[in-house]
Amino acid sequence: MKWIRLSLWSFVLLIGSLTPIARAQISSYGVTKTGYYMQKSDAAPELESGENHYFDAFVNPDGTTDIDSAIFQTPGGVQREMAPSLFYFDGFSSQSALDSSFGNGTYSFQITTVDSDVFFAQLSLSGAYPTVPRLSNFAAAQAINAGKDFTLLWDPFAGGTANDFILVSIEDDDAITVFATPDYGNAGALTGQDTSVVIPAGTLSPGTNYYCYLTFYKFVALDTSSIPGAFGYAAYVRETSGPLKTASSGAPLNVSLAAFNRQPDGSFQLQITGTAGAMFTVEATSDFNTWASVVTTNPPSGSFSFTDADAAGMTQRFYRAKVN
Numbered sequence: 429m430k431w432i433r434l435s436l437w438s439f440v441l442l443i444g445s446l447t448p449i450a451r452a453q454i455s456s457y458g459v460t461k462t463g464y465y466m467q468k469s470d471a472a473p474e475l476e477s478g479e480n481h482y483f484d485a486f487v488n489p490d491g492t493t494d495i496d497s498a499i500f501q502t503p504g505g506v507q508r509e510m511a512p513s514l515f516y517f518d519g520f521s522s523q524s525a526l527d528s529s530f531g532n533g534t535y536s537f538q539i540t541t542v543d544s545d546v547f548f549a550q551l552s553l554s555g556a557y558p559t560v561p562r563l564s565n566f567a568a569a570q571a572i573n574a575g576k577d578f579t580l581l582w583d584p585f586a587g588g589t590a591n592d593f594i595l596v597s598i599e600d601d602d603a604i605t606v607f608a609t610p611d612y613g614n615a616g617a618l619t620g621q622d623t624s625v626v627i628p629a630g631t632l633s634p635g636t637n638y639y640c641y642l643t644f645y646k647f648v649a650l651d652t653s654s655i656p657g658a659f660g661y662a663a664y665v666r667e668t669s670g671p672l673k674t675a676s677s678g679a680p681l682n683v684s685l686a687a688f689n690r691q692p693d694g695s696f697q698l699q700i701t702g703t704a705g706a707m708f709t710v711e712a713t714s715d716f717n718t719w720a721s722v723v724t725t726n727p728p729s730g731s732f733s734f735t736d737a738d739a740a741g742m743t744q745r746f747y748r749a750k751v752n
Contacts, residue, residue, distance in 0.1 A: 588620025
């Protein structure tokens with residue numbers, strides 16, 4: 429799990445382009461509800477174990493003075509103090525448990541600076557969570573050629589608009605970010621209508637394991653007027669994390685059809701072996717003129733079996749396998 433709040437610090441920089449800084453001495457504030465998922469294969473992501481849904485509320489000062497007190501109130505009237513960290517979060521093991529404790533409605537803020545300036549704001553958190561992010565070329569992302577551009581693909585953000593936000597970040601084993609798309613409000617930031625991003629050649633190192641975070645933000649409230657110079661937002665968020673891998677540089681790649689036989693139902697079963705961690709594609713044809721891909725996979729062991737059900741009823745069927 430990667431804390432969403434860490435990816436939103438650029439809102440501090442965004443304020444300069446939204447409105448001139450006034451006496452608020454506050455750069456941003458907000459409330460979010462987030463669900464965390466893991467993707468381990470081409471299949472649909474699964475919820476993380478344990479606490480996988482979080483509520484958080486926060487206030488970020490602009491650096492010109494300190495915040496003495498920051499209080500938010502839930503729609504049910506419960507008040508919670510955020511000082512001295514200016515950040516409140518609570519974790520739950522399900523979305524229903526989160527929604528039960530922090531329901532939809534108006535969240536109110538009262539923020540007091542050390543100069544005794546008091547500011548008030550309200551944000552309406554009401555709507556629906558975005559779809560669960562899923563990498564659509566997960567298998568290919570397990571054998572990335574680090575020396576070439578790689579296009580990372582994901583399923584569309586259902587109902588996503590130009591006002592919604594997508595963030596992609598990649599970390600190495602030391603949790604150091606090696607790639608990240610621009611934050612909300614910055615040039616080149618991804619919107620809810622994007623479905624891919626190019627990782628430039630040379631960004632990743634050969635033969636290295638990484639972790640990717642794909643995050644969908646559904647903004648339901650944006651406020652730049654209640655607190656002069658401050659940006660407030662309410663959002664529903666879903667984040668999917670999963671592994672990425674790069675192929676070893678200079679290592680020879682190989683693949684072979686180790687075994688094959690027709691099954692009683694007429695289908696054809698193949699056993700393919702090759703370089704562990706590489707990407708394999710099996711293609712089929714009946715006339716040697718038109719080849720069609722029947723499977724693309726990235727078996728960690730370099731060996732896998734595949735059954736071609738389309739071969740049933742065919743008098744002849746030819747196969748070839750390639751690796752990259």
